[in-house]
Amino acid sequence: MRRFLTIALVAALLPVAAGAANVVVPVLELATDGAWDPALGSLVLRTRFASDIVFQGGSKFAATLRLSLLAENLEKALAAGSASFSFPLVPADVDALNDSAFIGVRSVSLTIPSLFGLPVSTTYFAGHLDQLASGSDYPELFGRNDPSTSMRGYIAFPDGIGGDRSRWYEGIHSINGTGIRLGVRALDGNFAGYLYGYQDGHFTYLTSGIWAVDARGVLALGPVELEAFVGGSGAYGPFGVYRTGLLFHYDTGNVGEFYLQAGLPMWDPTEPFMVENLYLLFEPRVKFGAGSVILTLFYHPATYLQRATTEGGMLDAAFDLRFGDVKEGAAQGGVRTMISFDPGYESADPLLERPNSVSLSIAPYVDFTAGGIGWNIRVPVRVFPFDGPWYSLVEPIIAARASF
Numbered sequence: 001m002r003r004f005l006t007i008a009l010v011a012a013l014l015p016v017a018a019g020a021a022n023v024v025v026p027v028l029e030l031a032t033d034g035a036w037d038p039a040l041g042s043l044v045l046r047t048r049f050a051s052d053i054v055f056q057g058g059s060k061f062a063a064t065l066r067l068s069l070l071a072e073n074l075e076k077a078l079a080a081g082s083a084s085f086s087f088p089l090v091p092a093d094v095d096a097l098n099d100s101a102f103i104g105v106r107s108v109s110l111t112i113p114s115l116f117g118l119p120v121s122t123t124y125f126a127g128h129l130d131q132l133a134s135g136s137d138y139p140e141l142f143g144r145n146d147p148s149t150s151m152r153g154y155i156a157f158p159d160g161i162g163g164d165r166s167r168w169y170e171g172i173h174s175i176n177g178t179g180i181r182l183g184v185r186a187l188d189g190n191f192a193g194y195l196y197g198y199q200d201g202h203f204t205y206l207t208s209g210i211w212a213v214d215a216r217g218v219l220a221l222g223p224v225e226l227e228a229f230v231g232g233s234g235a236y237g238p239f240g241v242y243r244t245g246l247l248f249h250y251d252t253g254n255v256g257e258f259y260l261q262a263g264l265p266m267w268d269p270t271e272p273f274m275v276e277n278l279y280l281l282f283e284p285r286v287k288f289g290a291g292s293v294i295l296t297l298f299y300h301p302a303t304y305l306q307r308a309t310t311e312g313g314m315l316d317a318a319f320d321l322r323f324g325d326v327k328e329g330a331a332q333g334g335v336r337t338m339i340s341f342d343p344g345y346e347s348a349d350p351l352l353e354r355p356n357s358v359s360l361s362i363a364p365y366v367d368f369t370a371g372g373i374g375w376n377i378r379v380p381v382r383v384f385p386f387d388g389p390w391y392s393l394v395e396p397i398i399a400a401r402a403s404f
Contacts, residue, residue, distance in 0.1 A: 024054045024404075031376075031399035033158040036392035043391070047074040048154055048165070052106065066127070068106030072165050123181040127201070130181075130194070132216055132229045133245040133261055134171025141192055142220040145327050147249040149259055149283050151296050151318065155376055155399055162310035172245035172263040172279050173229065174305060175214065177201035192218045200233045202306035210235045214243075225249040233306070239269045241306070245279070256292070257285040266303040276302040276312035291334075294320040310354070313343040331368035338363070360384040373402045 032047040048071065055065040071077045107127030115122045123129075131137065135148030150156060153168050161167040175181070179198020185191070193216065200212040214231030227247040234240040245263025261281040267273065280299040285292055295318070302312025317339045324332030337360075344356035363380035378397040386393065 022056050024056065025051065026054055026403050027052050027401065028403065029154075029399065029401045031154050031397065033395060033397040035158075035395055036388060038388065038392075045075065046158075046165075048072055049074050064109045064111060066107045066109070119184060121183040121185075123183065124179075125175075125181060125198075126178040127176065129175040129196075130216075131171040132173040132175065132214070133227050133247040133263060135225070135227070135247055135249065135259075136171070137218075138220065138225060141218060142189065144220060144225070147225055147251075147257075147259060149261070149281060149296060150294075150320075151281065151283075151298055151316070155378065155397060158395070158397060161304060162308075167305070167307075169300075169304065172247075172261060172265055173214075173231070173243055176305075177212065179212075190219065190221050194218075196231070200306070203233065203236065223251045223253070237268055237270055242267050242269070254287060256287050259283040259285065265301050266306055274302070274312075279304070291321070291323040292325075294318075294322060296320065310345045310347070311342075312345075315341045317341075326367050326369065326374070329369070331366065333366035334364075336363045336365065337361070357385070372404070373400050375400055 028051040030047065030049050032045055034043045034045050036042075037044045049069070050071075051069045053067045053069075055067075107125060107129060109123050109125035109127075109129060111121055111123040113121050134152070136146055138144045139146055148171075152170050157168050159165065161169065175196055175198065177198040177200050179196060181198075182195045184193045194214075196212070196214040196216070198212055200210045203210040210233050212231060212233040214229055216229040217227065219226040225247070226249075228245070230242075230244040232240050232242040243263070243265055245261070245265070248260045249257065251257045259281075260283070261279065263279045264277055265279050267277060278299060279301040280297075282297045283294060285294045296316070298316040298318075300309060300311040300314040300316075302309060318336055319338075320334060320336040322332055322334035324330045326332050340359045340361075342354065342357045342359075345354040347353045360383045361380050362383060363378050365376070365378045367374070367376050369375070376397070376399040380395045380397070382393040382395065
């Protein structure tokens with residue numbers, strides 16, 4: 001019934017929005033990775049499909065409607081669409097339903113560009129709104145290149161966070177819920193500031209009625225890009241929980257770049273502070289001629305978007321030798337070597353329990369644009385640990401992304 005109502009709502013809004021608004025598809029992505037399944041003794045493909053459709057319109061009053069289509073495992077979703085279920089559900093039926101595609105409204109926002117003649121934009125929103133300290137919104141805010149790291153999203157983490165393929169690292173925090181955003185822009189266009197007040201949607205798996213406030217500043221000045229935020233969510237524990245984060249990017253020009261993300265995604269003042277609470281990504285980038293060398297050190301946080309990751313203390317060290325630059329319209333390719341140290345995770349749930357381990361992988365890759373579609377091809381080879389036939393160590397990834 002819920003899916004029927006959602007589709008009915010979308011069908012009702014489409015002709016109205018299309019007749020009075022611009023229609024933009026900011027992302028349409030199809031990504032497939034292969035992983036060895038020891039139970040089947042075969043390579044199994046998993047495909048993620050994600051698309052957003054945005055309706056923007058109005059001259060004096062700007063309205064934005066964002067609709068999302070998402071399938072975390074398209075193969076299982078298509079199989080579940082033709083399956084029949086009987087009650088009580090067996091575990092195989094529950095797994096099929098969990099892997100079915102989701103069609104729904106990701107976010108709706110209504111924006112008044114200038115409230116009462118003041119240089120303050122006011123946005124009423126419900127759902128996902130902004131990614132904080134990710135760097136991905138610099139193109140939209142300031143018309144600059146995206147400075148963010150490639151160690152983010154589905155391509156970098158095909159298994160998701162803690163095995164949850166619906167979650168990936170994208171910045172240090174995101175605004176998700178129902179509330180109001182106030183925004184100001186500097187006259188020279190180099191600074192944007194935002195204040196958010198909202199019911200925190202990241203806590204919907206616990207209860208409703210947890211309110212949050214976040215303040216955020218984004219700066220672009222010459223070779224420097226800087227973003228900082230601080231916020232908290234109340235009515236969770238006796239004193240609430242708090243977060244803060246910083247993004248810093250410096251481009252020297254022909255020599256190289258330096259990129260940093262550092263923050264505390266979630267801190268409960270009643271709990272002892274541990275280094276596992278931190279989100280740290282340190283990335284120097286050195287350029288030479290047509291190539292570059294990128295060293296990435298990523299320290300995983302114990303909590304992310306108000307939920308445990310089971311990855312606290314995990315460290316990824318990646319060495320990326322790259323030639324070309326897709327940002328300049330050329331193809332780029334290279335080899336990324338990554339060593340991951342996992343300190344292990346102790347849990348009462350045996351499915352979550354994990355011993356400490358070290359792994360090594362080498363991933364040749366190529367990125368290019370053809371016909372307006374961006375292509376990413378990766379062929380990671382797990383060198384260590386070696387457990388299975390040699391062909392089980394290859395986990396290819398191919399992704400296509402477009403916007404129009």
